[in-house]
Amino acid sequence: MTPELDPVIHAQARLRVVVTLNTLPEGDRIAFPGLKDLLGMTAGNLSVHLSKLEEAGYVEIVKTHRGRTPVTYVALTRRGRVAFEDYTAAIRGLLDAAVTPQPGDT
Amino acid sequence: MDEDERALSPEETLRLIEQQGAAAVHRLMPNPVPHYLAWGVAWFVGFGVLFLHHGLAGTPYAPIPIGVALALLFGLMALAMLVSALTMWQLGSPVRGVSQERGVMYGFAWSFGFFAMWMIAVRFGGHLPDPERNLLWASLSMMVVAILYMAGGAIWLIRPMFVFGAGLAVLNAVGTAAGPGWHALLMSVGAGGGSVAAGLVLRRRLRR
Numbered sequence: 360m361t362p363e364l365d366p367v368i369h370a371q372a373r374l375r376v377v378v379t380l381n382t383l384p385e386g387d388r389i390a391f392p393g394l395k396d397l398l399g400m401t402a403g404n405l406s407v408h409l410s411k412l413e414e415a416g417y418v419e420i421v422k423t424h425r426g427r428t429p430v431t432y433v434a435l436t437r438r439g440r441v442a443f444e445d446y447t448a449a450i451r452g453l454l455d456a457a458v459t460p461q462p463g464d465t
Numbered sequence: 466m467d468e469d470e471r472a473l474s475p476e477e478t479l480r481l482i483e484q485q486g487a488a489a490v491h492r493l494m495p496n497p498v499p500h501y502l503a504w505g506v507a508w509f510v511g512f513g514v515l516f517l518h519h520g521l522a523g524t525p526y527a528p529i530p531i532g533v534a535l536a537l538l539f540g541l542m543a544l545a546m547l548v549s550a551l552t553m554w555q556l557g558s559p560v561r562g563v564s565q566e567r568g569v570m571y572g573f574a575w576s577f578g579f580f581a582m583w584m585i586a587v588r589f590g591g592h593l594p595d596p597e598r599n600l601l602w603a604s605l606s607m608m609v610v611a612i613l614y615m616a617g618g619a620i621w622l623i624r625p626m627f628v629f630g631a632g633l634a635v636l637n638a639v640g641t642a643a644g645p646g647w648h649a650l651l652m653s654v655g656a657g658g659g660s661v662a663a664g665l666v667l668r669r670r671l672r673r
Contacts, residue, residue, distance in 0.1 A: 371473060371481065378485040382493065386563030389493075393559020397492050432561060447482060453475040 367415040368446045372400065373408045377443050380418065380435040388421065388434035409433060417442055491671075493560055498671065500552045501664030503545035504610075509657025511538030515603065516649035519596060523646070531599060542606070546575060567620060574616070578609040600645040607637040607652060629663060 368374055375398055383389060389397075395405050412418040417439030421432045435443070473481065514534045517527040553568040582605045590598040611634035618627025636655045640648030 369472075369478075374478070374481060375485045378482050379489040382486055382489040383560060383562075384564055387560050387565075388562050390559035390561070397489060397559075434562075447479075450475050450478050450482075454479065457475065 364449055365442055365446050367411060367417060368442060370408075372404065373412060374446075376405070376408055376412065377417065377435065377439065380433065381440060381443050383434065385437075385440070388419075388432035391431040391433060394433055412439065415439075415442075493558065495552045495555050495558075496671065497552065498664050498668045500545075500549045501660050501667060503548040504542075505657050505660030505662075505664055507538070507541035507545040507657070508660060509653050511541045512603070512649045512653035512657060514538070515599065516646060516653055519599070519646040519649055521646040521650070523596075531595065535599065535602065538603070539606075546579075549575070571613075571617060571620065575609075575613055578613060579606070582606055582609050596645040600641060600648055603645075603648060603652065604637055604641040607633060607656065610656075611637055625663070629659065632659070 368377055376394070379394065379397060380389070391402075391405070395402055398405065400408075409418060409420060413420055417436060419434050419436050421434075423430055423432065511534075514529055514537055518525055518529045518531055518534045520526045550572055553572050555565070555568070558565075586598075586602045586605050590601050593601060611630050614630025614633060615627050616630075618624060618630060633656055636651045637648075640651040643651075
């Protein structure tokens, strides 16, 4: 029914990930545990969704070290931001089409 | 896969986007309320005491030694600065990157601004009679604060913050022209009261 919606984003869990990452200003990244807590997902579940988003080029995952502890940071790529904007626009388009009465429909 | 793979209607999707976005902003953005309240109390009490010391016509309303009044004002301002620094640095925040860098630079701007102001006041204050010297300290420090609020508004595109800074700059100028008593009164009520009010309004807004 909704063929034009980006299938990578159009899954509830991944949409929530993308929305959350999109609130960060460009140039900011969030630590994996912080993102996990914010979304209330399990680490395994979040990892699976993140790798799907990474495959699509929508998120960037950087593994680094703070002292001796490894830390993983996640950020939305520019491509991911654009994809989310397009997705939101498409959703709004669907809503408008549903709300606007058809011509001659009065 | 799991139940959240179920297709959502456009309405549900849009609601999800809005709710999740609001929740993320709420969790990730620093809470500015303690900052506004701390500065508000510092100015209201500090300048209030200074006002009682000076009086509007040059006769004190209460026998408060100037040393006590100034120590109270600058002590409370130092405490407020600590609260702001903790707000800016976002200890424990999982977010790293440009906004953290921006906050650190902005924090340093406060330190360097106050350091320069302190040096100027020490150097020139010695040549002034007592009430004028107090006014020099008070007006210079409020000038630094006003400029940094305006800068903060410009950096983070927070219009109320810029407007508050601009208002402070004007009140500071008017008060300085009118004399030490008036300056202390305007700062206590305008800057202090204004900051407390801003903090309370923000708290109400953020709780919703």
